[in-house]
Amino acid sequence: MTEIPVRDEMIPPVPRITMQAFCETADLAAAVEAAALDRRMQKAHVRVQTGGAPAAAAAYAQAPTPNVVLLETRHQSQGEFLGQLDALSEVCDAGTKVIVIGHVNDVTFYRELIARGVSDYLIAPIDALGVVRAISGLFAAPGAPPLGRTVAVVGAKGGVGASTVAHNVGWALSRKLDMSTVIVDLDIAFGTAGLDFNQDPPQGIAEAIFAPERVDANMVDRLLSKCSDKLSLLAAPALLDRTCDLTETAFDNLLDILRASTPAIVLDVPHVWTAWSRRLLVSSDEIVIVAAPELASLRNAKNLVDLLRQARPNDRPPKVVLNQAAIPKRPEIGPSDFAKAIGLDLAAVLPFDAQLFGTAANNGQMIAEMQPNARCAELFNDLAGAVVGRTGERRARRTMLEPILSKLTRRKAS
Structure with a gap:
């Protein structure tokens, strides 16, 4: 019997937050919806909709922003998206964390996003566990000991x-x-x-x-x-x-x-x-x-x-x-x-x-x-x-000791 390998990593659970994702592709929307069902996200309230940054700016013009906003950028030029991000910042509440998911690996673009206060920039494609990891990382205190x-x-x-x-x-x-x-x-x-x-x-x-x-x-x-x-x-x-x-x-x-x-x-x-x-x-x-x-x-x-x-x-x-x-x-x-x-x-x-x-x-x-x-x-x-x-660590220690123990046993027998 073979089991499907699953990554064994300790991702801290996400605290009680609200999050809204504005996706431009069906793949990312599906990944966020799957992430919302993950056990580490059980305290979070997640909404997923389409439209990207312009839809987010329109939604928050007359409504409070959630704790986390996730934006996907795909078709816009980088300058166009940065302008949309500036428009969104005018209606965003203080303390709201923003994650951007893009389709281009560009260091200059990443620096522009960080300079505007974006919390993280991820490269698509991204799976459900990647979304969970990114959200969890926003609330992990730097240098804090890992959770039990x-x-x-x-x-x-x-x-x-x-x-x-x-x-x-x-x-x-x-x-x-x-x-x-x-x-x-x-x-x-x-x-x-x-x-x-x-x-x-x-x-x-x-x-x-x-x-x-x-x-x-x-x-x-x-x-x-x-x-x-x-x-x-x-x-x-x-x-x-x-x-x-x-x-x-x-x-x-x-x-x-x-x-x-x-x-x-x-x-x-x-x-x-x-x-x-x-x-x-x-x-x-x-x-x-x-x-x-x-x-x-x-x-x-x-x-x-x-x-x-x-x-x-x-x-x-x-x-x-x-x-x-x-x-x-x-x-x-x-x-x-x-x-x-x-x-x-x-x-x-x-x-x-x-x-x-x-x-x-x-x-x-x-x-x-x-x-x-x-x-x-x-x-x-x-x-x-x-x-x-x-x-693995325990077996490795036992393996290193085995030659010594067997040698001592042989000497005792002789």
């Missing part, structure tokens, strides 16, 4: 061990890859992150969700429970004193704050299908679907993969982990058949080990803490590297 990477882990079915995978991957990110990591338990009523890390914090995610007007960086920092120097936990209260009928945007502000301060955020998403859970999955940088080798998991995993491919056309497909595999005497769907049915190679196949996983859960420890050399511990480390794009 969100990894959503969800079970294709209840009881398949998605929380166990999320917690062990988060631990591996902090210990093996030395990344500051926050694990967010989103199962407010029945979350197990506190139990798995042997933590009982007095406060957690509920305080942030049910009092959104009070949420800021200081409050979030107080709610985090520290598990180690690099790993923190935003635990769920696991209480039934109130229901969790949350709005679609309930977690937006919280995640914006975490992304600004933490390189890796692992979201332990419960097996529910609500507006907010769908939004979290679609908007995450990486998605891990955990399934068991049986029919219901296969059906649900395929449905999730198909939906996410459609909703995230500019991103890589989700990673699928087959958990609880090879249970003695249980009829199972084999890994190769499972992968063929969902149309994706499996990211990992985790063998069932009741003794190891059960003891780790009862002790409030991770698998690598119990048995650092266990096969499952290595698989969790590899999966952690894959979700943050460090698999």
Whole structure:
């Protein structure tokens, strides 16, 4: 099975803005419309129309301008377009950012545009991801640290061990890859992150969700429970004193704050299908679907993969982990058949080990803490590297060490 390669790059999400594009070609109009559907543009309000700079000047003569205006120039001479741009500047509100997309690569023309206050000049043709990248770049502060990477882990079915995978991957990110990591338990009523890390914090995610007007960086920092120097936990209260009928945007502000301060955020998403859970999955940088080798998991995993491919056309497909595999005497769907049915190679196949996983859960420890050399511990480390794009680096280090280790082994044997 071959997957269509998708560029793996961290493009920060676009803030809540208004944008209007004035296109002269159908190709650019289609690219902007596709960009408006990208997960990173979900907070932006985008309108697309034809007409170029003259249409923009006419539209804003009696109406306020949006935060971003995108103009395409194709048929006009450069002098003619600069005149139209000057006319537009007379009706543009202060603070409006202008992007020009042209069909000529001309340094002099570019300098003229920048001198008139144009924010960026792009050369056509440009695809949807190029439009998203350009809009996002307008609002990225120069020299600011990159935003944290969100990894959503969800079970294709209840009881398949998605929380166990999320917690062990988060631990591996902090210990093996030395990344500051926050694990967010989103199962407010029945979350197990506190139990798995042997933590009982007095406060957690509920305080942030049910009092959104009070949420800021200081409050979030107080709610985090520290598990180690690099790993923190935003635990769920696991209480039934109130229901969790949350709005679609309930977690937006919280995640914006975490992304600004933490390189890796692992979201332990419960097996529910609500507006907010769908939004979290679609908007995450990486998605891990955990399934068991049986029919219901296969059906649900395929449905999730198909939906996410459609909703995230500019991103890589989700990673699928087959958990609880090879249970003695249980009829199972084999890994190769499972992968063929969902149309994706499996990211990992985790063998069932009741003794190891059960003891780790009862002790409030991770698998690598119990048995650092266990096969499952290595698989969790590899999966952690894959979700943050460090698999090649890890393999390279291992490859460089292999000759030395093999030489030492030979000497010991002789």
